[in-house]
Amino acid sequence: MTGAESHKATVSLLERLVGFDTTSRLSNLALIEFIAAYLKEHGIEAELQKNADGDKANLIATIGPRVEGGVVLSGHTDVVPVEGQDWTSDPFTLTERDGRLYGRGAADMKGFIASALAHVPLFVKADLKTPIHLAFSYDEEIGCLGVQQMVQYLKPLLPRPKVVVVGEPTSMQVANAHKGQHVSRTRVIGREAHSSRPEDGVNAVAVAAELIGFITEMARKEREEGPRDDAFDPPYTSFNVGPIIGGSAFNIIPNVCEFDWEFRPLPATDSAALLKRYQDHIDTVVGPRIAAEHAGCHIENGRWAYLPPLKAEPGSDAEALVLALAEKNDTSVVAFGTEAGHFQGIDYPAVVCGPGSIAQAHKPDEYVELNQLAACDRFMTRLAETLAS
């Protein structure tokens, strides 16, 4: 397969992939079945792993011998919504303008998947000594749900790979680290009463405000006294309190208040200790106090989403291999979270490298440059050559 042929194949596969509306709230099965059928044409049997509802699936396939030391090409198949965005052309019809291919998912991250698939014929022909695994997930954009199921399945079954390449858009730079993300939801159950009779109620909004004050103080402490890593911007673990819902009228003591909050830990941050500090404050200070005021008043706090950080493993074989494939000398870090930390969590070395820029992801008129796809195609060709020799 010449460079021009593989490039053409990548673009035409990307056109097909973008044509499937795989916004996270929808099923991705049509796209997964398309990929499975395509692989079958090339003699590769894919395994599908469905979610509990049966309307979404991960796809896993191995090309070459099932031995250790392979390379996993990892991508998520879902995309973020287009609602409310002003697109110049139909987001689900790949459209070329000025050396760019526009479409939802073009950068994040169907371009990488298309390039990987376009090289399957080459991978099959290459007589690989170590395997190439394809690992495509669902529901990355709404909390990495698919990959969490996938890694549990892979760990006992897949011979340990040398590296997982997570093809999120890095402009084909090799990123070896990113922060994590812990999203929690706190719900305060207070007691309703007429606002003129504060002794009769427990104000859930006021209690929530007190807890948010505690989170704000944790944030200050991390910023001023916590670990620092100047590779990241900002170089500390940051916090945010997002939506808050509670209360119905100024003269009613609100009985429920709920808020979502998150923090983005540096790889060196002890996330469990931060969560414990907050939970301890609930369990030993605020919770007992409101329960004593009125029976039944309490606070629930649960994890809503979790993305482990990706820790750099500088100088590792995994990193060296991907740097060579991408023809780069240096690694970088990315500011966004990826599935890579979940792979690292099962002791698979992982790095992030894919075509397109995160600056275009999640936006109207998302695009990937043709020369980015070409660079990814060269990466795939070198991968086949490297694992064959």
Ligand SMILES: [Zn+2]
């Ligand atoms: Zn993505």
